[in-house]
Amino acid sequence: MSIQSIILADLQGEKSWRLKDYEARGGYKALRKILDEKLTPEAVIAEVKKSVLRGRGGAGFPTGLKWSFMPRGYQGAKYVCCNSDEGEPGTFKDRDILRYNPHMVIEGMIIAGYAMGCERGYNYIHGEVWDVYKRFEDALDEARAAGYLGKNILGTNFGFELFAHHGYGAYICGEETALLESIEGKKGQPRYKPPFPASFGLYGKPTTINNTETFAAVPWIIINGGDKYLDLGKPNNGGTKVFSVSGHVNRPGVYEVALGTPFSALLEMCGGMRGGRKLKACIPGGSSMPVLPGDIMMQCTMDYDSIAKAGSMLGSGAVIIMDETVCMVKALERLSYFYHEESCGQCTPCREGTGWLYRMVHRIEHGQGRMEDLDVLNEVSDNIAGRTICALGDAAALPVKSFLKHFRSEFEYHVEHKKCLVPVDVQLEGSKIYVEQAC
Amino acid sequence: MLSEQSRLKIDREIAKYPPDQKQSAVMAALAIVQEERCWLSNDSLREVADYLGMPAVAVLEVASFYNMYDLHPTGRFKLTVCTNLPCALSGGNHAAEYLKHKLGIEYNETTPDGVFTVKEGECMGACGDAPVLLVNNRRMCSWMSEQKIDQLVSELSASAAREQGGK
Numbered sequence: 001m002s003i004q005s006i007i008l009a010d011l012q013g014e015k016s017w018r019l020k021d022y023e024a025r026g027g028y029k030a031l032r033k034i035l036d037e038k039l040t041p042e043a044v045i046a047e048v049k050k051s052v053l054r055g056r057g058g059a060g061f062p063t064g065l066k067w068s069f070m071p072r073g074y075q076g077a078k079y080v081c082c083n084s085d086e087g088e089p090g091t092f093k094d095r096d097i098l099r100y101n102p103h104m105v106i107e108g109m110i111i112a113g114y115a116m117g118c119e120r121g122y123n124y125i126h127g128e129v130w131d132v133y134k135r136f137e138d139a140l141d142e143a144r145a146a147g148y149l150g151k152n153i154l155g156t157n158f159g160f161e162l163f164a165h166h167g168y169g170a171y172i173c174g175e176e177t178a179l180l181e182s183i184e185g186k187k188g189q190p191r192y193k194p195p196f197p198a199s200f201g202l203y204g205k206p207t208t209i210n211n212t213e214t215f216a217a218v219p220w221i222i223i224n225g226g227d228k229y230l231d232l233g234k235p236n237n238g239g240t241k242v243f244s245v246s247g248h249v250n251r252p253g254v255y256e257v258a259l260g261t262p263f264s265a266l267l268e269m270c271g272g273m274r275g276g277r278k279l280k281a282c283i284p285g286g287s288s289m290p291v292l293p294g295d296i297m298m299q300c301t302m303d304y305d306s307i308a309k310a311g312s313m314l315g316s317g318a319v320i321i322m323d324e325t326v327c328m329v330k331a332l333e334r335l336s337y338f339y340h341e342e343s344c345g346q347c348t349p350c351r352e353g354t355g356w357l358y359r360m361v362h363r364i365e366h367g368q369g370r371m372e373d374l375d376v377l378n379e380v381s382d383n384i385a386g387r388t389i390c391a392l393g394d395a396a397a398l399p400v401k402s403f404l405k406h407f408r409s410e411f412e413y414h415v416e417h418k419k420c421l422v423p424v425d426v427q428l429e430g431s432k433i434y435v436e437q438a439c
Numbered sequence: 440m441l442s443e444q445s446r447l448k449i450d451r452e453i454a455k456y457p458p459d460q461k462q463s464a465v466m467a468a469l470a471i472v473q474e475e476r477c478w479l480s481n482d483s484l485r486e487v488a489d490y491l492g493m494p495a496v497a498v499l500e501v502a503s504f505y506n507m508y509d510l511h512p513t514g515r516f517k518l519t520v521c522t523n524l525p526c527a528l529s530g531g532n533h534a535a536e537y538l539k540h541k542l543g544i545e546y547n548e549t550t551p552d553g554v555f556t557v558k559e560g561e562c563m564g565a566c567g568d569a570p571v572l573l574v575n576n577r578r579m580c581s582w583m584s585e586q587k588i589d590q591l592v593s594e595l596s597a598s599a600a601r602e603q604g605g606k
């Protein structure tokens with residue numbers, strides 16, 4: 001089969017986000033099917049399990065399994081939350097999903113609510129995308145008016161309410177327990193786990209958090225069956241994935257392809273390398289994931305298992321492409337600055353360690369590094385990873401370790417010659433934008 | 440005093456959360472007040488705290504945690520340019536340098552006429568459109584070539600001049 005897109009399929013024109021358009025594309029049929037055929041919540045979860053849909057937010061955790069952790073027969077409120085915080089550098093897919101197909105996310109969340117017995121949901125939307133938030137609110141109004149949300153959905157006694165919560169600029173709120181704190185009106189600081197959100201989540205109630213794209217995949221699975229979804233991808237990697245490709249390609253953008261698609265094919269869809277230059281490196285899953293050299297990347301297929309085997313992670317599907325005009329030290333310097341800036345400060349290894357990493361890489365980039373620094377960088381990274389409350393610590397450490405592993409000679413060159421291996425004017429030329437794109 | 444309009448907007452936000460969880464609306468309330476007043480003074484924070492029945496220090500904690508709240512006066516237009524790596528690969532730094540040079544200010548400074556503040560931002564979830572910048576937290580501008588930066592700055596200057604004239 002060669003279906004390549006589900007979530008972004010048939011989206012044409014400015015109005016694709018409206019309810020009417022979504023219904024014309026088959027929207028809300030999955031919800032109707034569940035309610036008409038009186039499918040049990042267990043049956044819905046079983047279908048999602050069969051699809052081997054894995055969380056699209058970063059960790060790739062099986063969605064059906066996660067849903068089955070929610071306590072059944074619990075007396076009291078339970079919540080489902082959508083993570084549209086999308087702050088991982090390189091990731092810009094959820095913005096497009098919400099811009100052009102918000103109802104698919106809404107339908108997915110309603111179905112999740114039904115499957116887990118939740119009466120209420122929140123979609124946490126990244127602060128910088130105000131238009132997307134406004135549009136999502138409009139889509140919610142449409143869904144309420146049409147009886148897809150509210151007390152008695154489509155005349156049944158199943159009820160579900162859904163609201164949008166707007167973030168205000170904190171990367172850490174993408175971490176699911178920080179996101180919950182943030183909805184509760186607090187600083188977005190991650191919680192210790194356990195307890196996990198399925199037992200102690202929003203307002204202390206059982207809660208499940210999934211990524212925007214994860215929810216968007218659900219209606220198709222219900223209509224077409226979990227098996228079919230699995231078949232679109234490859235074993236253990238069900239379905240399609242929306243990739244956001246940035247950096248040195250001719251057409252950066254959002255591309256949905258079947259999991260298992262060769263990286264080279266994705267690169268071709270993006271119009272190939274900018275200026276016909278050579279692929280030097282690629283971060284395949286957002287800035288927190290290990291970088292891979294271009295030749296290793298060219299051997300990969302785009303799915304969780306292939307990328308993991310190559311030594312990185314598919315993460316959020318943010319593919320950052322770097323060509324030979326990039327100075328790897330400078331690239332790492334900017335990423336390290338980001339993690340230092342965004343650390344919430346709760347754990348000492350992360351708070352102090354991210355600052356230390358940044359200052360060291362900064363020194364090396366500015367010609368004041370020492371050879372010993374390279375080993376210290378590795379050591380500090382090892383001392384952060386795995387010793388913190390949340391995975392931001394690992395996210396800061398992994399890039400450092402992988403940049404050093406694959407591009408150590410560039411760091412050494414910097415220390416020895418006190419300047420970049422790639423001449424600065426070449427770097428500048430490489431990062432020029434092409435005005436034809438400025439449409 | 441919060442304006443009537445702000446209170447209506449905040450009430451709409453409060454209604455999204457369970458009745459005993461008014462505090463959940465604090466982020467939205469701060470954004471609403473900041474939109475009206477450009478920045479959040481201590482008095483503004485206190486008004487939000489009173490309105491939501493929260494301790495003022497809890498409101499300050501939130502306001503100082505999230506990057507998009509301004510606890511110091513800014514220019515009429517705050518321009519936040521993304522310079523994170525994906526954007527930098529497509530001219531993000533160049534756009535930021537060009538803008539700063541054009542306005543004659545550094546990051547976190549405001550032009551003497553009080554019209555523009557420039558800030559360095561982190562990933563805005565729009566890296567495919569690089570260079571990107573955000574005007575007053577709300578309006579996202581994509582593919583900011585030198586020419587488009589020129590256009591934006593003249594448009595906003597003109598709008599600031601009109602406001603001044605109108606006062």
Ligand SMILES: Cc1cc2nc3c(=O)[nH]c(=O)nc-3n(C[C@H](O)[C@H](O)[C@H](O)COP(=O)(O)O)c2cc1C
Nearest residue numbers: 055056057083085086087174175176210211214391
């Ligand atoms: C620092 C940090 C940032 C994260 N940012 C996001 C994000 O922006 N969007 C997202 O969906 N998940 C993000 N995650 C992962 C979430 O914690 C969570 O695993 C995910 O939302 C679960 O959804 P999924 O199972 O559908 O992938 C982040 C995790 C960490 C540690």
Ligand code: SF4
Nearest residue numbers: 344346347350388390
């Ligand atoms: S690892 Fe860093 S971001 Fe995560 S909780 Fe600890 S200090 Fe905060």
Ligand code: FES
Nearest residue numbers: 521526562563566
């Ligand atoms: S890196 Fe600039 S918007 Fe993502």
